Amino acid sequence: MKFTRRDVIRTGAAAAAGVVGSRLIGSPAYAQSAPTYTPEEGATLRVLRWSPFVPADEEQWIVNTKRFTDATGVQVRIDKESWEDIRPKAAVAANVGSGPDIMWVWFDDAHQYPDKLLDVTDLADYLGGKYGGWYDGGKGYATKDGKFIGLPLAAIGNAIVYRDSWVKEAGFSEFPKDTAGFLELCKALQKTGHPAGFTHGHGVGDGNNYAHWLLWSHGGKMVDEGGKVVINSPETMKSIEYAMELYKTFIPGTESWLDVNNNRAFLAGELGVIANGISAYNSAKTSDDPKLQEIAKDIRTTNLPIGPVGQSVELHQTTTAVIFNYTPYPNAAKAYLQFMFEAEQMNDWIEKSAGYCCQSLKAYAENPIWKADPNNAAYARASDTLRPNGYAGPLGYASAATMADYVLVDMFAKAVTGQATPQEAIEEAEKRANRYYRV
Secondary structure (H helix, E strand, C coil), X not given: CCCCHHHHCCCHHHHHHHHCCCCCCCCHHHHHHCCCCCCCCCCEEEEEEECCCCHHHHHHHHHHHHHHHHHHCCEEEEEEECHHHHHHHHHHHHHHCCCCCEXXXXXXXXXXXXXXXXXXXXXXXXXXXXXXXXXXXXXXXXXXXXXXXXXXXXXXXCEEEEEHHHHHHCCCCCCCCEHHHHHHHHHHHHHCCCCECCCCCCCCCHHHHHHHHHHHHCCCCCECCCCCECCCCHHHHHHHHHHHHHHCCECCCHHHCCXXXXXXXXXXXXXXXXXXXXXXXXXHHCCCCHHHHHHHHHEEEECCCECCCCCCCCCCEEEEEEEECCCCCHHHHHXXXXXXXXXXXXXXXXXXXXXXXXXXXXHHHHCHHHHCCHHHHHHCCHHHHCCCCCCCCCCCHHHHHHHHCCHHHHHHHHHHCCCCCHHHXXXXXXXXXXXHCCC
């Protein structure tokens, strides 16, 4: 199913009419199939999202929210928290039964408290039917036992971001496509004073994305198809040995980095290569600082190198919009999400996100942002190509808790820093994962 921007964009007033129960002008098919959510009298909503790395993402979401309020009269308060604080805030809200009505959560966090979330299957089925279907990766994170416990909102692509002139100065005419060549590049960059830097700390996005890529690119996995912990393997050992060699080339301190640190170091000119969303490039590109503008001209992006496994295997950050079932205004909450996922709002948000938020519905792959800048190409298919963090087992409480506890991230960090031998780090990760996976 292919949609052009002209085909799918409708007026905000028309979309709003749908959520309050009126028929969309000139669209009888939509009127017949669209669910109707009449907001409760006096309804207000509180939405808690993660802090943006691309300011225009938040700005457009607020603009879209105002459209909803203008059309329905429902007041919506939007709050934000740091990336690292989203997970514990959501868990507390679920456990105590109080807090925001709607929240943007990470990866498979929703599987930690599925009984605390509103079933939105009817809304998800409608949106999927209208807009080309959901990508499987995001759908897996947002569904349990065949029901949607949230709406897949976006995948935040993770890719290599590098300084082209420094890579050439290091003796490479193009960025290496395999892990062996990548290691040689990092060694060369260190010698020229422009080292690499990848997050070994508890970065929800960057730390997890890097650790999972290290493991998967060498053929390792946390669990098998049945959910049995199999991290203690020769493939895991090879991934750690590779990580240790890479770490020797890094700028000091990456073991304590969170999601903001590599952006800052890269834009300060301290690094030649990082793994990040499009935000690092976007920050330089849109800056008023002439120095950052010059850096932007030298930035290139590409997908992460392919390891011995022989195929591209990347995690990519995913975020899901969930409605807690304690909300006194479930209809208003569903109406809000329906409105925000309709074409006019969603297309505007994806475009203003400048390639940072990759669509969760396939029709929105037609958004012009993906061809607006060559550097966006590495992020355009994040929703289509992502591998879930619970690979190769089922998503659920165990996969969510293992990630929330940073089991894999800590395994690599302890090994590369010498806090544990590679075998000790693997055995500790195995023990910790087994606390959650009880097969």
